[in-house]
Amino acid sequence: MTMSTDPWVWLAALLSLFIFSYLYKDNPLFKFAEHLFTGLSVGYLIVIYYNNIVRSYLLNPVLADHRWVLLVPFAIGLLYLFRFIPKLSHLMLIPIAITLGIWNGIALPLTIEADIIRQMQGTMINTSMFRNPWDPYTGLAVGILIAVGVICTITYFFFSREHKGALKVSAHIGIWFVMIGFGASFGYTVMARVSLLIGRLQFMFTEWIHLIK
Amino acid sequence: MKFLIALSKIDRRVVYLLLALAVVVPMIVSFNVRFHVDRSTRDLFEAVDRIPPGGQPLMLVFDYDPQIMPELDPMATAILRHCFARGIRVVGVTTGAQGAALGERAMARAAAEHGKRIGEDYCYFGYKLFLSMIYFGENARRALPVDHYGRPFDSLPMMRGIRNYDDIPLVIDLAGSSILNSWIVYMGARYHVRLGAGVTAVMAPDFYQFLQTGQLAGQLSGMKGAAEYEQLVVERGYAPAKGLASRAMNAISASHLLLIALIVMGNVGYFAARRAKPKNPQGGA
Numbered sequence: 001m002t003m004s005t006d007p008w009v010w011l012a013a014l015l016s017l018f019i020f021s022y023l024y025k026d027n028p029l030f031k032f033a034e035h036l037f038t039g040l041s042v043g044y045l046i047v048i049y050y051n052n053i054v055r056s057y058l059l060n061p062v063l064a065d066h067r068w069v070l071l072v073p074f075a076i077g078l079l080y081l082f083r084f085i086p087k088l089s090h091l092m093l094i095p096i097a098i099t100l101g102i103w104n105g106i107a108l109p110l111t112i113e114a115d116i117i118r119q120m121q122g123t124m125i126n127t128s129m130f131r132n133p134w135d136p137y138t139g140l141a142v143g144i145l146i147a148v149g150v151i152c153t154i155t156y157f158f159f160s161r162e163h164k165g166a167l168k169v170s171a172h173i174g175i176w177f178v179m180i181g182f183g184a185s186f187g188y189t190v191m192a193r194v195s196l197l198i199g200r201l202q203f204m205f206t207e208w209i210h211l212i213k
Numbered sequence: 214m215k216f217l218i219a220l221s222k223i224d225r226r227v228v229y230l231l232l233a234l235a236v237v238v239p240m241i242v243s244f245n246v247r248f249h250v251d252r253s254t255r256d257l258f259e260a261v262d263r264i265p266p267g268g269q270p271l272m273l274v275f276d277y278d279p280q281i282m283p284e285l286d287p288m289a290t291a292i293l294r295h296c297f298a299r300g301i302r303v304v305g306v307t308t309g310a311q312g313a314a315l316g317e318r319a320m321a322r323a324a325a326e327h328g329k330r331i332g333e334d335y336c337y338f339g340y341k342l343f344l345s346m347i348y349f350g351e352n353a354r355r356a357l358p359v360d361h362y363g364r365p366f367d368s369l370p371m372m373r374g375i376r377n378y379d380d381i382p383l384v385i386d387l388a389g390s391s392i393l394n395s396w397i398v399y400m401g402a403r404y405h406v407r408l409g410a411g412v413t414a415v416m417a418p419d420f421y422q423f424l425q426t427g428q429l430a431g432q433l434s435g436m437k438g439a440a441e442y443e444q445l446v447v448e449r450g451y452a453p454a455k456g457l458a459s460r461a462m463n464a465i466s467a468s469h470l471l472l473i474a475l476i477v478m479g480n481v482g483y484f485a486a487r488r489a490k491p492k493n494p495q496g497g498a
Contacts, residue, residue, distance in 0.1 A: 023226065023229045024226060041311070044310075044311070044314075045310050045311070048310045048313050048339075048340050049310060049340075052313065052339050052340040052341065052361070053340070056358055056359050057342075057345075057358070060358070060359070061358070106347070106399070107398070110398045110399055110402040110403055111398050113398075113402040114397050114398040114401055114402040114428065115394075115397075115398060118402075118426050118428060119426060121426065122422060122425050122426035136252060137252070137424055137425050138425070142425075146425070181418065184418050185418050188414040188415060188417050188418055188434070188435065189414065189415050190469070190472055191414040191435050191437065191465060191469070192284065192413050192414035192415040192435055194236070194464075194468045194469070194472075195283050195284050195414065195435055195436040195461065195465065196280075196281070196283050196284070197232070197233075197236055197468075198236055198240075198283060198436070198461045198464045198465065198468075199282065199283020199284070199286075199436075199457075199461075200283065201236055201237060201240065201464075202240065202283070202460070205237070205240060205241075211241060212240050212241065212460075
């Protein structure tokens with residue numbers, strides 16, 4: 001069994017061990033690694049933002065291509081900084097209003113189209129489902145299951161009437177669908193967390209300690 | 214009865230140790246767990262495979278950061294190996310700043326394996342604002358004026374003729390956040406971009422409905438999705454051996470068995486403790 005001679009691999013492995021040490025209990029090594037990560041992330045992001053955004057979209061077009069019009073949105077963006085001057089802090093609302101207005105304008109029709117109309121269409125049973133009734137995505141069987149699941153789940157969250165009679169039955173079926181959904185999410189979450197552990201241990205046993213080829 | 218009650222009171226550090234063993238031992242002691250390739254993975258693979266070699270490029274979006282790298286990096290590697298082995302050009306980009314270095318590393322590594330040249334066979338634009346990626350639908354050249362290394366859009370031979378999303382046959386977003394939903398809403402609904410996805414296992418159930426409606430061409434779910442894609446890449450002869458995700462499947466299976474056992478033990482212990490509790494007919498605390 002050999003070990004890596006790369007100092008960066010050693011550094012990464014030791015910092016991983018520092019973080020894992022929290023599983024036993026909180027300690028200064030964990031705190032050191034945690035603070036180092038936070039500081040490095042901020043420093044890294046500043047450099048990336050400057051290189052990929054400020055330089056590409058502002059400095060180069062203005063200084064090299066003389067697109068002076070770009071100074072207008074830049075000036076509006078600078079108004080955010082007035083939050084540090086209490087008397088003029090209301091000026092900060094201008095860029096906020098512009099950002100909110102633009103995003104809402106873009107988002108509203110598209111969200112209705114992608115997240116509501118298309119999803120409602122997906123819930124409806126249609127003739128194409130009869131072509132391959134057992135298809136797990138577009139078949140009739142799954143179509144019926146989805147339609148029943150959606151209707152029953154919505155009735156569970158319908159609070160304007162007491163859950164009695166047919167409404168009670170439907171709400172009970174709905175809660176089963178909700179529980180199965182939670183179970184699926186939990187199962188996937190377990191796999192996700194274990195995968196992260198596996199990824200780190202793979203790094204340590206392949207690149208740091210050459211135990212696995 | 215005491216033994217059964219003790220099952221629900223195992224020290225958490227013992228659980229951590231058992232989990233570590235369940236992950237490490239299958240990594241060292243090699244055995245092959247067979248797994249089924251999900252249809253959503255196969256659909257994404259076929260969507261990539263249908264792109265003509267040397268033609269319009271696939272766009273791969275590295276919307277992930279180091280925290281979730283073990284799940285999404287193997288997906289990126291498998292997709293890139295598939296594309297480069299088949300001669301499909303790739304445009305790489307990320308809308309998450311921390312993904313910039315990860316995407317660069319994944320692309321450079323896969324390109325070096327297949328002898329691909331930057332600018333001709335692949336391009337990497339690094340971190341761009343999501344707003345820029347929306348604007349790509351109107352004017353690709355102005356949305357991505359320079360690549361990650363500062364080279365102008367026009368100087369990249371493979372980007373000639375790329376006007377907007379109409380010239381991108383497939384966009385695959387490897388996402389560890391709800392940014393994938395934004396891709397579906399903004400690029401899918403506005404520009405009718407054909408989208409595929411690679412997501413963390415935590416997010417996977419939230420996006421299955423988009424497969425059913427056809428808003429996603431296919432989806433890779435967590436490390437298992439990556440392992441399935443690796444298997445298809447090897448089966449079709451695009452790579453000689455499987456990658457890291459396939460090797461992790463043994464550890465995933467062993468750890469899942471352990472966790473199922475722990476959940477059963479915890480419940481048995483809970484009900485045993487409830488049964489052993491003396492009943493107080495008068496109620497009260």
